[in-house]
Amino acid sequence: MAIKDLVESSIDENTVTIFSKSWCPYCKASKTLFEREFPDVPTKILELDEMEEGSEIQAYLAQKTGQRTVPNIFVNKQHIGGNDATQAAFKNGQLKTLISV
Ligand SMILES: N[C@@H](CCC(=O)N[C@@H](CS)C(=O)NCC(=O)O)C(=O)O
Numbered sequence: 264m265a266i267k268d269l270v271e272s273s274i275d276e277n278t279v280t281i282f283s284k285s286w287c288p289y290c291k292a293s294k295t296l297f298e299r300e301f302p303d304v305p306t307k308i309l310e311l312d313e314m315e316e317g318s319e320i321q322a323y324l325a326q327k328t329g330q331r332t333v334p335n336i337f338v339n340k341q342h343i344g345g346n347d348a349t350q351a352a353f354k355n356g357q358l359k360t361l362i363s364v
Pocket residue numbers: 284287288289290331332333334344345346347348
């Protein structure tokens with residue numbers, strides 16, 4: 264599958280999509296937040312460091328979102344951003360609202 268299709272289908276087919284790296288502490292914090300607060304919400308986690316196409320996916324995401332770092336998180340097809348943005352969106356209630364859409 265082309266990189267663009269892989270990324271776009273992941274975003275389209277899951278309520279929450281987290282582009283992550285397995286060793287990344289910010290990614291761990293975001294994954295823990297979704298596991299704890301939204302355990303029943305369909306969530307796709309792609310560990311880019313464990314995928315052959317990981318670097319290409321990261322490059323495509325940078326082009327698509329302007330964000331080069333992981334985690335790079337989407338909720339209901341909307342780009343949220345990294346861990347800082349995700350934690351802030353949780354605290355102010357936006358994350359719950361977006362998930363419920
Ligand atoms: N403030 C960012 C920090 C993200 C960050 O620094 N991520 C590191 C990994 S822990 C990263 O993406 N480094 C570049 C890379 O791995 O290519 C956030 O909240 O998401």
